[in-house]
Amino acid sequence: MIIDVHGHVCASPRLYNWLVLQLASRSTYGTPPPTFSDDEFRDLPDTKRNIAALDKVGTDIQLLSPRPFSMFHAEKPARIVHRWIGAVNSYIAQSCRVHPTRFAGVAGLPQPTGEPIQTSLPELERCVNEFGFVGCLLDPDPGEGDNSTPTLGDEYWYPLWEKLVELNIPAHIHSSGNRYGRETYSQHFISEESLAILSLVNSRVFLDFPALKIVVSHGGGSVPYQVGRWRAERLHPVMAKDIPLKESFDESLKRLYFDTVLHSKEALQLLINLVGPERVIFGTENPGSGTAPNPDTGRNFDDIKPLLELVVGISQSDRENILSANALRVYPRLQRVVEAA
Numbered sequence: 001m002i003i004d005v006h007g008h009v010c011a012s013p014r015l016y017n018w019l020v021l022q023l024a025s026r027s028t029y030g031t032p033p034p035t036f037s038d039d040e041f042r043d044l045p046d047t048k049r050n051i052a053a054l055d056k057v058g059t060d061i062q063l064l065s066p067r068p069f070s071m072f073h074a075e076k077p078a079r080i081v082h083r084w085i086g087a088v089n090s091y092i093a094q095s096c097r098v099h100p101t102r103f104a105g106v107a108g109l110p111q112p113t114g115e116p117i118q119t120s121l122p123e124l125e126r127c128v129n130e131f132g133f134v135g136c137l138l139d140p141d142p143g144e145g146d147n148s149t150p151t152l153g154d155e156y157w158y159p160l161w162e163k164l165v166e167l168n169i170p171a172h173i174h175s176s177g178n179r180y181g182r183e184t185y186s187q188h189f190i191s192e193e194s195l196a197i198l199s200l201v202n203s204r205v206f207l208d209f210p211a212l213k214i215v216v217s218h219g220g221g222s223v224p225y226q227v228g229r230w231r232a233e234r235l236h237p238v239m240a241k242d243i244p245l246k247e248s249f250d251e252s253l254k255r256l257y258f259d260t261v262l263h264s265k266e267a268l269q270l271l272i273n274l275v276g277p278e279r280v281i282f283g284t285e286n287p288g289s290g291t292a293p294n295p296d297t298g299r300n301f302d303d304i305k306p307l308l309e310l311v312v313g314i315s316q317s318d319r320e321n322i323l324s325a326n327a328l329r330v331y332p333r334l335q336r337v338v339e340a341a
Helices: 013-025 038-042 045-057 078-098 117-129 155-167 185-201 227-235 249-253 265-275 305-310 316-330 332-340
Strands: 003-008 061-065 103-108 135-138 171-173 214-216 257-259
Touching (some): 013 078, 038 078, 061 332, 078 103, 078 117, 103 332, 117 155, 171 185, 227 249, 249 265, 305 316
Parallel strands (some): 003 061, 103 135, 135 171, 171 214
């Protein structure tokens, strides 16, 4: 079985047309989001394209979350964010209900910049308790580059960590837009993932929440490539004294999980060598920015399984764990979807 933990919903244009109305009116009017019967939903071209993409690469189950660049966490007023993310989560829930053996839900958190993280928790509980979602997407920079949000090691995030442990679900780190920074949103993803790792493993978070499960997108950003710098920092007599985790950087890194959305066998090999196959979870972000033909292989860049088969130094059992078993350990609520399939 192949479980892809990193997928984003392919939604009907009718949902995005409703978003335009929310943005134009600043969500002043209580116009409800569009609804679809289950029969209509099965016939939506966007859903069919998503399933066709999975079938083409042999994926059995994909975890669906909102498209990060369209989460609009920096929009004002905050009610726009809450209404929009709630509507997208409901759309994902219907995707999972109509295709119960192909999709599982990962909740978007409504994270309006400037609000305490507690305001996101009712939507998270709705998605898990009412819809059966198996995890959540976490934006470490809802201000989209405005430098207003504390890094993930800060106690600002503690109510979320507590709720994730209570619900026994992981958070999947994935930033959204980059309205105020110099980078493109794809470049911003890598920067924020790197910062997220460093802020978490250099803080008390895993001492205070030892059962917390965090998945980092895109193979951990730049951290695997720059690991020598962070190893040195742990041994530096000045820097190391302020790091609560009295262990090597490599030991701290293995408190996290990493997806395989890397698009190259060299990067995937490096990640697995560094953190071990037990900390790597299969993901493709297909369809997405990697859905472009690789002239060297003739396949799309986000066709990750053939890259995994080229990794050396791991067993067939390791490959099978990366493709499915590791996901079931990290996302225990996913078991019911597998049993239905």
